[in-house]
Amino acid sequence: MSQYTDEFKKQIVNLYNNEKAPSEIIEEYKIARSTLHKWVKDYNGIQSFKTRDNRSTEEIELLSLKKELNQLRMENDILKQAALIMGRR
Numbered sequence: 023m024s025q026y027t028d029e030f031k032k033q034i035v036n037l038y039n040n041e042k043a044p045s046e047i048i049e050e051y052k053i054a055r056s057t058l059h060k061w062v063k064d065y066n067g068i069q070s071f072k073t074r075d076n077r078s079t080e081e082i083e084l085l086s087l088k089k090e091l092n093q094l095r096m097e098n099d100i101l102k103q104a105a106l107i108m109g110r111r
Contacts, residue, residue, distance in 0.1 A: 026053075028071055034058065035065045 037047055038058065048055055064071050077085075 031061050031071050038062050
């Protein structure tokens with residue numbers, strides 16, 4: 023869970039977008055340079071700080087395929103166990 027509210031992040035992004043120096047923002051608000059740049063990139067991109075909102079279509083598809091692969095592996099393991107049990111009878 024983030025320690026910063028979305029409202030705070032928006033204020034920081036607005037300062038950056040209004041050409042306040044990044045070094046001043048970092049110093050004044052005690053945030054990491056990488057954090058500032060991530061917030062700016064995320065919010066200026068699609069107006070959201072949530073990771074799931076900032077995923078590309080390829081990332082979304084990859085996550086879906088990974089989930090499906092895990093499901094199929096689990097089903098395959100169950101079928102293997104059932105075949106072993108049926109083979110013993």
